[in-house]
Amino acid sequence: MNSRERVILALNHEEPDRVPLDLGGSPVTGMHVSTVYALRQALKLDPPGTPVKVIEPYQMLGEIKPDLWEALGVDVAGLSSQITMFGFKNEKWKPWKLFDGTPVLVPEGFSTEPDEEGNILMYPQGDRNAPPCARMPKGGFYFDALDRQERPLDWNKLDPKENIEEFGSISSEELEYYRREAERLYSQTDKAILANFGGTSFGDIALVPGLQLKHPKGVRGVKEWYLCHVRRPDYIYKVFELQCEIALENLRKIYKVVGNRVQVIFVSGTDFGTQNGPIMSRKTYRKLYMPFHKRINNWVHENTEWKTFIHSCGSIEPLITDFIEAGFDILNPVQTSAANMDPQMLKIKYGKKITFWGGGVDTQRTLPFGTPNQIQNEVCERIRIFAPGGGFVFNTIHNVQPRVPIENVLAMYKAVRDCGVYPIR
Numbered sequence: 001m002n003s004r005e006r007v008i009l010a011l012n013h014e015e016p017d018r019v020p021l022d023l024g025g026s027p028v029t030g031m032h033v034s035t036v037y038a039l040r041q042a043l044k045l046d047p048p049g050t051p052v053k054v055i056e057p058y059q060m061l062g063e064i065k066p067d068l069w070e071a072l073g074v075d076v077a078g079l080s081s082q083i084t085m086f087g088f089k090n091e092k093w094k095p096w097k098l099f100d101g102t103p104v105l106v107p108e109g110f111s112t113e114p115d116e117e118g119n120i121l122m123y124p125q126g127d128r129n130a131p132p133c134a135r136m137p138k139g140g141f142y143f144d145a146l147d148r149q150e151r152p153l154d155w156n157k158l159d160p161k162e163n164i165e166e167f168g169s170i171s172s173e174e175l176e177y178y179r180r181e182a183e184r185l186y187s188q189t190d191k192a193i194l195a196n197f198g199g200t201s202f203g204d205i206a207l208v209p210g211l212q213l214k215h216p217k218g219v220r221g222v223k224e225w226y227l228c229h230v231r232r233p234d235y236i237y238k239v240f241e242l243q244c245e246i247a248l249e250n251l252r253k254i255y256k257v258v259g260n261r262v263q264v265i266f267v268s269g270t271d272f273g274t275q276n277g278p279i280m281s282r283k284t285y286r287k288l289y290m291p292f293h294k295r296i297n298n299w300v301h302e303n304t305e306w307k308t309f310i311h312s313c314g315s316i317e318p319l320i321t322d323f324i325e326a327g328f329d330i331l332n333p334v335q336t337s338a339a340n341m342d343p344q345m346l347k348i349k350y351g352k353k354i355t356f357w358g359g360g361v362d363t364q365r366t367l368p369f370g371t372p373n374q375i376q377n378e379v380c381e382r383i384r385i386f387a388p389g390g391g392f393v394f395n396t397i398h399n400v401q402p403r404v405p406i407e408n409v410l411a412m413y414k415a416v417r418d419c420g421v422y423p424i425r
Helices: 003-011 033-042 066-072 160-164 172-188 222-231 233-261 282-303 317-325 343-350 372-386 406-419
Strands: 052-056 076-080 094-097 103-106 112-114 120-122 134-136 192-196 264-268 307-311 330-332 355-357
Touching: 003 192, 033 052, 033 066, 033 103, 033 406, 076 172, 160 233, 172 192, 172 233, 222 233, 233 282, 264 282, 282 307, 282 317, 317 343, 343 372, 372 406
Parallel strands: 052 103, 076 192, 192 264, 264 307, 307 330, 330 355
Antiparallel strands: 094 103, 112 120, 120 134
16 A cells, blocks of 8 residues: 555545554644754764755744655655745755754745844845844744734724735746646655645634735734734634635636645644633634635535645634534644543544544653653554544644654654554554
8 A cells, every 4th residue: 555545545534554644744744954854864864964954934844855754654745835934935945054053954035134132033035125024032943923013003994905915816837836746746756745735724823924025914913813803803704705715716726737636735724722722712713714614625625636634723622513514624733732632532522524633642742851662652542542443644743843852753753653553453
C-alpha cells in the first residue's frame, strides 16, 4: 500500500496497513526550522552546518524534504502558495541565522533589521519603506504580528471592502504554479497531497492584521476585530460574504488546473477555542461563520473529490457537531490537553463522523519536557484510541516547536512505527 492509498483509506474511515503520518503537509502540521535542522543532523541526512530552508517565515517552519519523508515514513506532501504571509515569494534563497545559531536559508524578500532592543523587525513585501508588520523578540524563534490598526476606527463608517484588500482574483502565474506543482507531486511521489490555496479561512486572527499589506485599512487590530463580533456583527458577516465570493471563484479556477490530484484542501485555520472553552458561543459561530463554511464545503463536495480540513486549537468540543454539520471531513490539531477534549470521548462521540488529524502527542508538555519512554507511551496510547476503524492521521498537536530534545522527537517517530501497524492492539 502506498502513502496516497493509505491516507485515502483512513479518510474514508477504513483501516489501512498502518496509521498514516503527516509532517509538514500544512502550516499547522510542521516543525520549527531549528528542530528540522537538529533532526536532519541526528539522522545524518546532512553534513554539519548545512542550512535548512524556512518555507513559512511567520512561524519559521522548516522544509521537509523527500529524504526526510522516507526516513520517517511520512505520507503527506503539502502544496501551498509560493507567496508567504509577509507578501514575498519563497524564492532566491539566502543564508541567515537564528538567535540560537541555527543556519537557515530564507527567501530574498525576507527583509529584516534589528531595533534598538535587539528584536528583529519584519517588513511587508520586504519593503523597509513601509512600517514593520511583525517582530521576532530578541532570543526568540518566530515572529509576532505587530498592531496594524493604523487609524482609529469610526464604528459607524466601516467599509467591509477595506477588510478584503488581500483577497483577490488568483493570478495566471499562481494558477500555473499550482498546476505544475500538483502534477509534480502527484506523478513523482506517492504521497497524499494536502493543499492550502488560501482565501477560505474566515476570521483567522493570524491573517486579520494583513501582514502582507504595506498600509492595511479596515479593522486590523486583534482587540478591534473581536469587538466587532459584538458591536458590528453585520460588518463581520459582510466581510465574510465578500471574501466567500472571491474564494469560490478562485476555487473554480484552481480545480480546473489541479483536478483531483489533490486529496485534501485546507479550508479554515481560525481558532475557535481557548485552553478552557470555546472563544465564542455556538450561536455566534452558527450565525457568522457556519454559513460560509457550508458554502465552501458544499462547493468542494459537489464538484471535487477533495476532503475538507479545519484547524482549530483549544477546547472546542461544543463546536465539533457544528463543524460536522458545516461539512468538514477533517479536524486538526485535536488539542487533547485542553479542557473537555478527552481523546477517548472524542473518538467515541465523533470518530465515525470526522477524521482526527493530530492529537498524537502533547506538544505543550509531553514532547518538550517528557522522557523518551513517556513519549513512547503517550503516542502508543493515542494510536490505540484514535486509530481503530480508520479516521486518524498521526500528527503532533500543532507544529513541533523549537528546543524539543531531539531524542524525544526520535522517540515519537519510533513509537509511530512500532505501534501504528494495523490491527491496532
